[in-house]
Amino acid sequence: MIQRPKVYGIDVDPETRCVHYHTERDIIAIKFKCCGTYYSCYQCHQALADHPAVPWSREDYDEKAILCGACGRELTIHDYMTSGYHCPYCGAAFNPGCAKDYPLYFDVEETPQQD
Numbered sequence: 001m002i003q004r005p006k007v008y009g010i011d012v013d014p015e016t017r018c019v020h021y022h023t024e025r026d027i028i029a030i031k032f033k034c035c036g037t038y039y040s041c042y043q044c045h046q047a048l049a050d051h052p053a054v055p056w057s058r059e060d061y062d063e064k065a066i067l068c069g070a071c072g073r074e075l076t077i078h079d080y081m082t083s084g085y086h087c088p089y090c091g092a093a094f095n096p097g098c099a100k101d102y103p104l105y106f107d108v109e110e111t112p113q114q115d
Contacts, residue, residue: 002072005031008048009040016069018044025095027069028080030105033060038067042104057107068092077106 007029009018016029018040029038032045034054039045045053056065056077064074070092075083081102085094102108 004072005029005038005067005074007038007040007067007069009044010047012040012044014069016040016067020044021095021098023095025085025093026098027092028094028098029067029069031063031065031067032105033057033065042101053104055103055105055107058109061106081106 007016009016009029011019013022015027017026020041020043029040031038032049032053033056034051035049037049039048042053056063061078061081062076065077066075066080067073068075068087068090070087071090073087073089075088079088083094085096086092087094
Protein backbone atom coordinates (compact mmCIF):
# COMPACT_ATOMS: atom_id res chain seq x y z
CA MET A 1 0.00 0.00 0.00
CA ILE A 2 1.26 3.46 -0.89
CA GLN A 3 2.01 5.79 2.01
CA ARG A 4 0.15 8.98 1.10
CA PRO A 5 1.53 12.37 2.09
CA LYS A 6 -0.71 14.42 4.37
CA VAL A 7 -2.89 16.88 2.46
CA TYR A 8 -3.91 20.11 4.16
CA GLY A 9 -7.03 22.05 3.36
CA ILE A 10 -10.53 22.87 4.49
CA ASP A 11 -12.84 19.83 4.73
CA VAL A 12 -10.43 17.59 2.80
CA ASP A 13 -11.88 14.20 1.84
CA PRO A 14 -9.86 10.98 1.30
CA GLU A 15 -9.38 11.79 -2.40
CA THR A 16 -8.06 15.35 -1.72
CA ARG A 17 -11.23 17.29 -2.56
CA CYS A 18 -11.86 20.36 -0.43
CA VAL A 19 -14.58 22.89 0.27
CA HIS A 20 -13.45 24.92 -2.76
CA TYR A 21 -13.08 22.12 -5.33
CA HIS A 22 -15.26 19.07 -4.79
CA THR A 23 -16.45 17.60 -8.09
CA GLU A 24 -15.85 13.97 -8.97
CA ARG A 25 -12.72 14.96 -10.94
CA ASP A 26 -11.19 17.29 -8.32
CA ILE A 27 -8.82 14.62 -7.07
CA ILE A 28 -5.37 16.16 -7.09
CA ALA A 29 -3.44 17.94 -4.39
CA ILE A 30 -0.46 20.17 -5.08
CA LYS A 31 2.76 20.39 -3.12
CA PHE A 32 3.60 24.05 -2.78
CA LYS A 33 7.18 25.03 -3.56
CA CYS A 34 7.27 27.61 -0.77
CA CYS A 35 6.70 25.10 2.02
CA GLY A 36 6.94 21.59 0.54
CA THR A 37 3.45 20.87 1.85
CA TYR A 38 0.52 19.38 -0.04
CA TYR A 39 -2.68 21.44 -0.08
CA SER A 40 -5.95 20.68 -1.83
CA CYS A 41 -5.88 24.02 -3.64
CA TYR A 42 -4.44 27.51 -3.63
CA GLN A 43 -7.40 28.82 -1.63
CA CYS A 44 -6.74 26.30 1.13
CA HIS A 45 -3.05 27.32 1.13
CA GLN A 46 -4.06 30.97 1.30
CA ALA A 47 -6.41 30.31 4.23
CA LEU A 48 -4.16 28.02 6.27
CA ALA A 49 -0.51 28.79 5.52
CA ASP A 50 1.33 31.64 7.23
CA HIS A 51 3.09 32.74 4.04
CA PRO A 52 2.31 33.59 0.41
CA ALA A 53 2.38 30.87 -2.24
CA VAL A 54 5.38 30.62 -4.56
CA PRO A 55 4.87 29.03 -8.00
CA TRP A 56 7.13 26.22 -9.21
CA SER A 57 9.63 27.38 -11.85
CA ARG A 58 9.92 25.70 -15.23
CA GLU A 59 13.24 24.25 -14.08
CA ASP A 60 11.32 22.37 -11.36
CA TYR A 61 8.92 20.53 -13.67
CA ASP A 62 10.67 17.20 -12.92
CA GLU A 63 9.76 17.53 -9.23
CA LYS A 64 7.07 15.26 -7.82
CA ALA A 65 4.55 17.86 -6.71
CA ILE A 66 1.13 16.46 -7.72
CA LEU A 67 -0.73 13.84 -5.71
CA CYS A 68 -3.43 11.71 -7.34
CA GLY A 69 -6.22 11.46 -4.79
CA ALA A 70 -7.50 8.23 -6.34
CA CYS A 71 -4.37 6.06 -6.12
CA GLY A 72 -2.04 8.13 -3.92
CA ARG A 73 0.82 8.24 -6.43
CA GLU A 74 2.94 11.35 -6.84
CA LEU A 75 3.40 12.79 -10.32
CA THR A 76 5.98 15.21 -11.59
CA ILE A 77 4.64 18.57 -12.67
CA HIS A 78 5.50 17.74 -16.28
CA ASP A 79 3.72 14.37 -16.10
CA TYR A 80 0.63 16.04 -14.66
CA MET A 81 0.55 18.86 -17.19
CA THR A 82 0.88 16.43 -20.12
CA SER A 83 -1.34 13.66 -18.72
CA GLY A 84 -4.40 14.33 -20.85
CA TYR A 85 -6.30 14.95 -17.59
CA HIS A 86 -5.91 11.35 -16.40
CA CYS A 87 -3.60 9.76 -13.85
CA PRO A 88 -0.88 7.87 -15.72
CA TYR A 89 -0.87 5.22 -12.96
CA CYS A 90 -4.54 4.46 -12.27
CA GLY A 91 -6.37 6.20 -15.13
CA ALA A 92 -8.55 8.33 -12.82
CA ALA A 93 -9.93 11.44 -14.53
CA PHE A 94 -8.63 14.85 -13.46
CA ASN A 95 -10.59 18.08 -13.82
CA PRO A 96 -9.59 19.76 -17.12
CA GLY A 97 -10.81 23.09 -15.72
CA CYS A 98 -7.79 23.13 -13.40
CA ALA A 99 -5.58 24.12 -16.35
CA LYS A 100 -6.86 27.69 -16.02
CA ASP A 101 -5.27 27.81 -12.56
CA TYR A 102 -1.80 26.61 -13.66
CA PRO A 103 -0.34 30.15 -13.32
CA LEU A 104 -1.22 30.07 -9.60
CA TYR A 105 0.97 26.99 -9.09
CA PHE A 106 3.48 26.91 -11.94
CA ASP A 107 5.57 29.32 -13.98
CA VAL A 108 3.87 28.86 -17.33
CA GLU A 109 4.77 30.88 -20.39
CA GLU A 110 2.36 28.76 -22.35
CA THR A 111 0.40 25.72 -21.23
CA PRO A 112 1.86 22.43 -22.52
CA GLN A 113 -0.30 20.53 -24.99
CA GLN A 114 -2.42 17.81 -23.46
CA ASP A 115 -2.15 14.35 -25.02
